[in-house]
Structures are given as structure tokens and as C-alpha cells.
Amino acid sequence: MKMQRREFLETAVAGTAGTLLASGEVRAAPAELDPTALVPLGKQCKLKVSRFGLGTGYKAWMRKSPQLDLGPDKLDELFQTTYDQNARLFDMADLYGIHAHAARALAGKPRDSYTLVSKFWWREKGLPETARPDVDVAVKRYLKELKTDYIDVVQMHCMTEPDWPKKLRKQMDILADLKQKGIIRAHGVSCHSIAGLEAAAAEPWVDVVHARINPYGKRMDGPPDKVVPAIKKVHDAGKGVIAIKVIGCGDYRDDPENVQNAIRFVAGLDCVDAMVVGFMSPVEIINFKSRLNKALAAGQKRDQV
Numbered sequence: 001m002k003m004q005r006r007e008f009l010e011t012a013v014a015g016t017a018g019t020l021l022a023s024g025e026v027r028a029a030p031a032e033l034d035p036t037a038l039v040p041l042g043k044q045c046k047l048k049v050s051r052f053g054l055g056t057g058y059k060a061w062m063r064k065s066p067q068l069d070l071g072p073d074k075l076d077e078l079f080q081t082t083y084d085q086n087a088r089l090f091d092m093a094d095l096y097g098i099h100a101h102a103a104r105a106l107a108g109k110p111r112d113s114y115t116l117v118s119k120f121w122w123r124e125k126g127l128p129e130t131a132r133p134d135v136d137v138a139v140k141r142y143l144k145e146l147k148t149d150y151i152d153v154v155q156m157h158c159m160t161e162p163d164w165p166k167k168l169r170k171q172m173d174i175l176a177d178l179k180q181k182g183i184i185r186a187h188g189v190s191c192h193s194i195a196g197l198e199a200a201a202a203e204p205w206v207d208v209v210h211a212r213i214n215p216y217g218k219r220m221d222g223p224p225d226k227v228v229p230a231i232k233k234v235h236d237a238g239k240g241v242i243a244i245k246v247i248g249c250g251d252y253r254d255d256p257e258n259v260q261n262a263i264r265f266v267a268g269l270d271c272v273d274a275m276v277v278g279f280m281s282p283v284e285i286i287n288f289k290s291r292l293n294k295a296l297a298a299g300q301k302r303d304q305v
Contacts, residue, residue: 035292036086041273042240045186045207047152049115049274052292053089054082056098058250058278062128063097079105081282085289091276093119093157095126099145118142119157119190135171139178152185153208159189159196165203172205194221194230201233208240215265218248235271243275264295
């Protein structure tokens with residue numbers, strides 16, 4: 001069955017690429033337009049990441065998700081296809097229950113050839129267990145689950161309160177110490193409110209922020225005209241920005257026009273460094289890369305006019 005899926009994927013990808021090439025949608029692009037070229041993740045940390053990657057939090061809760069429901073073989077294919085397409089950014093969280101699966105799927109690949117992001121869930125609900133040990137205890141577990149010596153980015157998950165830097169200072173200090181020791185390379189937050197984003201912009205501790213953004217306001221913290229200025233404050237402060245909910249948490253994944261518009265919109269924001277998407281099939285990854293390539297080329301063309 002695994003070989004049959006691979007043969008099907010190769011046929012589907014070849015057909016998709018042929019159709020796009022015939023229509024003139026995909027053209028060879030200079031290196032700076034490569035959708036998987038490494039780009040700086042803001043100015044505050046020294047990380048470089050691919051412009052897009054695999055998100056593993058699609059409708060995830062209590063370490064369960066539709067992606068996990070695919071089963072080990074298909075989940076491995078998602079990671080493998082993302083990696084093979086040179087999109088080497090893998091976004092995870094304790095909440096998603098994905099760490100051990102990522103370790104299996106990426107086994108044997110050079111550790112410095114990909115970027116691992118994870119998040120610490122500190123709220124009362126969301127995980128099967130009720131205990132919330134300090135983040136250093138959790139990160140030690142993440143390292144074992146991921147079978148790695150370090151994690152590139154660890155974030156505090158789901159910031160909504162405007163005073164979260166005060167409320168979570170102890171955990172932030174612990175993460176700063178882990179960064180100093182080289183156990184993690186950067187730290188930050190994922191934000192689920194405009195107030196959370198604005199607090200992140202003002203907090204020197206923050207290296208990297210996950211921000212919910214798309215052109216339709218789907219699964220976001222407000223309408224785009226309110227959210228984009230908040231993200232811009234974050235990026236202007238030197239923090240790296242990774243866009244999430246680009247496809248509205250899958251709400252319009254089956255609408256090619258909306259997907260292309262969303263990619264064009266987010267790729268055109270100079271306050272976004274990279275984006276991650278909860279892909280459900282290898283073909284989605286191939287198509288997304290092609291659409292991102294088209295959006296980057298169109299953006300350069302507009303800049304030259």
C-alpha cells in the first residue's frame with residue numbers, strides 16, 4: 001500500500017505540474033523568489049527558515065487532530081513531502097501530540113537541515129493531564145519525544161491577555177535560561193488576540209511570534225485591517241513573524257481561488273517572514289509551493305512597475 005500511494009502521488013504531482021506549466025502559471029524563478037529559500041526570522045534571533053512549512057495543529061486539541069487520524073504512514077508522507085520540497089520548517093506543540101511522530105518521520109535526516117518549533121501549553125484545559133510543570137520540565141520531555149539535542153524555537157502557547165508578560169514571567173525566565181544553555185535557540189509566543197500581539201511587540205524577551213492572518217478574517221483575532229498593523233508592530237520591533245491560519249484553519253482549502261488570494265495576501269506582507277499550513281495531503285503541499293512561487297513572482301513584477 002505504501003508503494004501504491006507513492007506511485008499515485010508521483011502521477012498526481014506530474015499531472016498537476018504539467019497543467020500549471022501548460023497554463024503558464026509556473027515559471028523558473030530566480031533564487032530570491034524560491035518559495036523554499038531560507039529567510040531571516042526577524043532581526044532579534046539568528047535563525048533562518050524556509051518561507052513555508054508544515055503546521056501540525058490543524059483542529060488539534062488534547063493531543064488529537066485530523067492529521068494524527070491519518071495514521072503513521074500518511075503522516076510520515078506529509079513530513080517527507082514537506083522535507084523533499086525543501087520546506088524545512090515544522091511547527092508543533094505539546095497540545096498537538098505530534099512530537100514522537102515528527103521524530104519518526106524525520107529520522108536519519110541531518111538535524112541542521114530543518115527547523116523544529118514547539119509550544120508550551122500553560123492553561124488549565126487542553127491537555128489530558130491536569131498538572132502543568134514548569135516549562136524546563138516540559139522541554140526536557142519534548143527533547144526526548146523529538147529525539148533531538150535542541151529545539152530551534154519554543155514558545156508560550158496562546159497569548160490573549162494584555163498582561164501576559166507579567167503573568168508568565170517565571171516561565172519566560174526559564175526559557176531564557178534554556179536559550180543561554182543552547183537547549184533552545186529562540187523563544188517567543190503564539191498570539192490569539194490583538195492585545196496579545198501588541199504586548200509581544202513591546203516585550204524585549206520575544207524572539208518569534210505566531211500570528212493568525214489571512215485576507216478574509218477567518219479564525220483570526222479581528223479583521224485584517226486591525227490585525228496587520230499589530231503584526232507590523234511586532235515585526236518592526238525586530239521579532240520574527242510566522243503566519244498561521246493562512247487558509248483559515250482549512251475553511252477554504254477546497255477553493256483554489258481563495259487559497260491563491262490568501263497566499264498572495266500573506267506573501268505580500270513585509271511584516272511576515274514565513275507561514276505554516278496544516279496540510280492534509282502531499283498534493284496540497286506541492287500545490288501550495290507552486291502557488292507561493294506564483295505569488296512571489298507576481299509581487300516582484302508589481303515592485304518593478
